[in-house]
Amino acid sequence: MPRYTLPDGSMQEFAAPATVANIATAIGAGLARAAVAGRVDGCLVDLDTPVANDAAIEIVTPTSAEGLEILRHSTSHLMAHAVKELFPTAQVTIGPAVADGFYYDFDYERPFTPEDLTTIEARMEEIARRDLPVVRQVMGRDEAMAWFHSIGEHYKAEIIADIPADQTISLYRQGEFMDLCRGPHVPSTGRLKVFKLTRLAGAYWRGDSKNKMLQRIYGTAFPDKKALTAYLTLLEEAAKRDHRRLGKELDLFSIQDDAGGGLVLWHPMGARIRQTIEDQWKQAHREAGYEFLFTPHMANLDLWRTSGHLDFYRESMFNPMTVDEQAYQIRPMNCPFHILVFRSKIRSHRDLPMRWAELGTVYRYEMSGVLHGLFRVRGFTQDDAHIFCRESQIEEEISAILDLTLQTLRTFGFARFEINLSTRPEKSVGSDAIWEKATAALRGAITHHGLEYIEDAGGGAFYGPKIDVKITDAIGRKWQCSTIQLDFNLPERFDIGYIGEDGSRHRPIMIHRALMGSLERFFGILIEHYAGHFPLWLAPVQAVVLTITEAHNDWAVEVARRLRVAGLRVETDLRNQKVGYKIREHAMRKTPWLLIVGEREQAEGAVSPRDRHGKEFGLIPVEEMIQRMSQEIDARN
């Protein structure tokens, strides 16, 4: 008499071993209908799996992350099934669920077309209507390989060869279609109702550019129509916020062939925003006890040899140039220069910690195909800093950096963070002792802030552990900008040291950190986060004074002058146009405040403000308006 424990602690008792589906039915018909798989003592299984003994049972539905993943994975099989029916000579390869849906890679003699996608989708719907049971079966390794070879699915056979010997080889059959898969899967194709094929792409077999290029079809699936619609709406919203589009519309920046791909030209309005960002950054760093450095954009190649970049970073570097028969390298990083400054004289333990920041522009070679607006470029400015400190100072410094990081990100309107701690990888430099000590210090700094974190064991760089901070934007997308990395390698390579209290020479700890990462990329993220509606303190034009008729020009100019004196970025619009015309234009430029001046305003020394949402405020004296705007700006922190 097996007894099954449910997540809420209650029990279900059966006379004989039941399947997961039976248990779901016993709990409720609605749950049974929604169920896609089960979790038995923590392991995901198909619904028709019998559970012989007492066990903890959980019914998995598409409302959970793993249930949705199963739904999508099953939909990818459905797609492969449809493709095999329509194009029998296509070979199936792999087809997992991914973040927003799923994909399946095929090897086929000709490229698929967008029309094929429509056909495949229609066939998928048809197969779903057949409501074919999806059945798991286990096969011997050799038998499975032979069978896949016999039906011409050589990729599948190759995959089997790579599956560890201790793992069971399972296959899933739906009608005539049988695919190698670990599972679990939905019980029948009829369960797949809401899906959509989204795009075609090339993808290398096993992600390796040395291998054959396969054809990838992306799609997505959801538990219900509403969720799919919501997803498509999000995509539209993201497209509306696209920084490349807004960058053009608002005249913020451009990237032109005449200069080169991945090289950003900041136009005046974009440059204003950047200056505001930089001012904010500098102020925060001064307050946090940083000094600023300026270092060159290129250096003798030997410097990069010493730093080791020439060995392990070469494919991201531009080729060196020749200067007076010497090789020079445009910089992909700033750190070696900061080390040279450190090394320029003898340092005492009393000097430490030293915090040196630089808005350092670097150049990195990116393959032409990966360049993408401001997000992936070849020249960008890092808000870089290096802290040289003693071992005993690590935790305190990391803690201070975390403070500065979160404070900075909050200022820019990000409130949700995800913190990742990456620890020692297999290949690494530095002693066990220092790794342990440093990792503990990082962990300590995070918990000291009362923050949650995700530990990525073995995910650190070879030269030290690190903390990465991800932010969530206004439409829920995550971006990693901030990084705090310990470095046990460069101090060694450059043989830097300080004189300790004991009079002997010690190796300092070096911390690399960037809060925004790349100014270009961060700017792109800000544009999309705010959808171009920058908060007042960042807006390139904070207010436009616009007149009703020419009779009010003098007053408009005077209003603008007073705002400007108060430190506000203001323009006038004196054109002989109707107010509606001018309002529309400035509204489209997303100007936060429009200050309308006419007869009444002029007579009373006032303006009639209109905010970016179209809200009107009546007559307000100029000085009061200045005060209101100043308060709005000060509220950013």
Next chain:
RNA sequence: GCCGACGUAGCUCAAUCGGCAGAGCAACGGAUUUGUAAUCCGUAGGUUCGGGGUUCGAUUCCCCGCGUCGGCUCCA
């Protein structure tokens, strides 16, 4: 770099089967003196991404190049 799609005026887009390259917005000129998201009239604007080919004739078809966009890690 590789696979696929795309490339027409500053922007957004049209141009039937291969037959005179167009519209709206923006720009410029003029009129209008206007109260909360587009006043009217006019003018100008083109190497149809570049090069080559097929053709009487190419924005259109073919080849090469350049660029843009979507992808190329997420394990069967």
